[in-house]
Amino acid sequence: METQAKRKIDFSFRDKLDSAVEGFRHNYCYQCGACVADCPAGNYSESFNPRLILLKALLGFEDELISADSEIWNCTNCYTCSERCPQDVRPVDVIIALKNLCVRAGKAPELVVNVSDSVLQSGITTRVTSLAEKRRQELGLPPIKAYPVDELIKIVGKG
Numbered sequence: 304m305e306t307q308a309k310r311k312i313d314f315s316f317r318d319k320l321d322s323a324v325e326g327f328r329h330n331y332c333y334q335c336g337a338c339v340a341d342c343p344a345g346n347y348s349e350s351f352n353p354r355l356i357l358l359k360a361l362l363g364f365e366d367e368l369i370s371a372d373s374e375i376w377n378c379t380n381c382y383t384c385s386e387r388c389p390q391d392v393r394p395v396d397v398i399i400a401l402k403n404l405c406v407r408a409g410k411a412p413e414l415v416v417n418v419s420d421s422v423l424q425s426g427i428t429t430r431v432t433s434l435a436e437k438r439r440q441e442l443g444l445p446p447i448k449a450y451p452v453d454e455l456i457k458i459v460g461k462g
């Protein structure tokens with residue numbers, strides 16, 4: 304018979320979560336699952352489930368959630384779950400807070416780090432290479448304009 308590893312509940316993780324979410328509404332989650340039905344990420348991935356993410360967060364399964372491999376990175380931040388939740392738990396805010404905790408712990412996926420670095424450096428998500436500029440010229444397209452990155456940096460508080 305297959306034995307399952309025992310998991311230890313760690314309620315101290317809720318303090319980190321409360322502070323990262325800047326609120327405590329997630330503690331009102333009663334696991335109804337209303338956030339799951341219309342979740343686009345859940346419709347494409349069998350392993351993605353916002354109700355389970357809430358449960359793991361409330362039980363303090365930090366090692367599963369704060370990781371570059373965590374399922375939280377499949378969330379598209381569409382906010383459908385927050386519209387559906389009868390408890391106003393705002394599951395997406397919890398998932399965003401978990402992503403922020405990953406970034407602070409240096410555990411964000413490399414792709415996410417590269418995209419955010421690119422946004423901070425150029426204001427766009429993909430670096431424009433000289434080859435891309437050349438191809439645009441050949442196609443008669445105008446050069447990509449420079450964005451006011453200093454304003455962006457002020458908004459995200461990196462200045």
Ligand code: SF4
Nearest residue numbers: 332334335336338388
């Ligand atoms: S987050 Fe809201 S909708 Fe989802 S399981 Fe918890 S109470 Fe239900």
Ligand code: SF4
Nearest residue numbers: 342378379381382384
């Ligand atoms: S915000 Fe994320 S968890 Fe919520 S419905 Fe959209 S993809 Fe699913």
